[in-house]
Amino acid sequence: MQSLITPVHRPLPVEILQADLRKVCGAFDLEPMGRDGTVAGDVATRRIGFFETAVVGLDARHVSRSVRSIRQDPGEHLFLLIQDEGHCRIEQGEKMAALAAGDMFLVDSTLPSAFVYDGVRSSQVSLHMPREEMLHRFGAECTGGVAISRDDPLWIAMRAVLTKMLAEPGATTQLGEAFFCLMGAYLQGMRTQEKARPADTLLSRALVMIDRNCADPGFGPSELARRLNVSERMLQRHFQALGETPGHRLLSRRLELAHAHLGSHAQGGQGIAGIAFDAGFNDLSYFYREFRKKYGITPGAVAHCH
Template identity: 25%
Template sequence: MLTETEFRTDDLPAEVRFDFWCERIGRTSPAPLDLHSEHWADFRARQRVLELGAVHVWPATHQALRFRRTPKLVRQSDPEHCHIGLPLRGTNRVAWGDQKDVYGAYEIRVFDSSRAFEVNCSNGPDLFSGLGIEIPKSLLHLPRNSVDRLFAQGMSGREGIGALLVQFLTQLAADTSCYQPCDGPRLGTVVIDLLSALFAHVLDADRSLPPESRSRTLVLRIRAYAQRNLHDPRLTPCAIAAAHNISTSYLHRLFQAEQETIATWIRRQRLERARRDLADPAMCSSTIHAIAARWGFIRAADFTRAFRTAYGMPPRDYRHQALHGPGATPWTQC
């Protein structure tokens, strides 16, 4: 599992919860913050800190909260970090200088530890939920003064590179069990590439990105595109290359650095989704051929052969074992 820290207030006496929360935030945030909540007398909150090398990701759920980075705190300590805020449920009201704005779920904003600002997080009577990213400004593949132009600027997390970033972060936060601590820096590199690509797109500065960062980001875009279209039997390397305005040979070169070819990766993704459907009682009324076709396998024989190679048994046997146990007879109904 990744190196991560979790702290929550549920198990503490009500009168010490908010002080505990402020103390823990002070330990984990590289930039000192002033925190306040109307619910300070009985504050409910949970936060995890995922360590991805020098990049930290913060999935958090809490009651309405205000945090401020005041001019005094900036003078006191400036780690020269960016904080990226992403509400998932609720809204953020932000103020800086003489400006104010409100942004909601799946909107991405960038804040700079070198500047003063105030953010109020709330979700009415319900708990606010969001993700934060802490990253040293020096790691972004952008000219240093570019961060000033990004400050508090809204970026969509529902489309384009922003959607890729949100998808990656939410999937990572949902389940870290398949990763080892040594994977942390590599995952941090993915976050850096996606953030840099998103910021460069907003600033119209794509040429400032190093070639390797552009290549890694393009691979992530291709994977996301393929996952959205696994059901389409016409999803081939040629079709993927055309959709991304690159040659098929360049597509194959991109995946030379990966563990498997693009065609092999697509087949594995399709088989895994078919396997999940076969083991799902809710899909019991669907035939094996219908499930195969749902994930892009037109010929039943091709699916059976590929499934047997991947999982060591034909799909029919796998379905019986998954739904009824290893001892189920072949005629057991779903």
């Protein structure tokens, strides 16, 4: 995906980059990756439409905003964070989102937060949106940290308006209002979905996602939490009602899928390793061990019986 703004990465002492970040974005603490106390990055300001905007490039370990920082600097804005290059993991309250290039997250500056980069070079565009105006326009739906899903067509429209605001700085008012309207439509859609599906709890959505994605070897508890826009810790708390963890439920579904394939005459000439891989396992010895633990019999014995 093409970047919105060309990033700048120049070696700077962490104290200088942190001071620049605080001057533009508020009370944030910056932790460098290395021991030499330098970070390759830059903080610049730019006006996009009628939004004051920060362009932040860095290769730090993480940037955080603590309860103490919030007391010192309560913050008057919500930040629409656009991951322009690289990636970042956002942890805000009970919510967690892994951002790749193009992803957006509406950050609530009144909540403790962490932005984790693990030393990977990153560039972000942060639109500063007045908190009181956002609350007046959209209500509480805009607070608490909101991930803007790129699976929603409104994400495409928001991205297009942002690109146009950068290309045509003269059309500020109309494009700015258009962007607010799109964001309002997205937040309204979230509200409508919640009202239409009151019984659709986080746990029920997690179970559906596990059933749909268990055959994907790359799908694990962290990816499940990311898709649900919650932290892994919060996800585990919801699974306590079942007396198990998300990882255990995922493993159980994969073993059940493999067992069904082994016991099916339709498997043809497919070997046990192929069945294990198709069920979401990428470690054959682990598959054999867990299969026997669950069923008290080897996969080969199940296949032989049929």
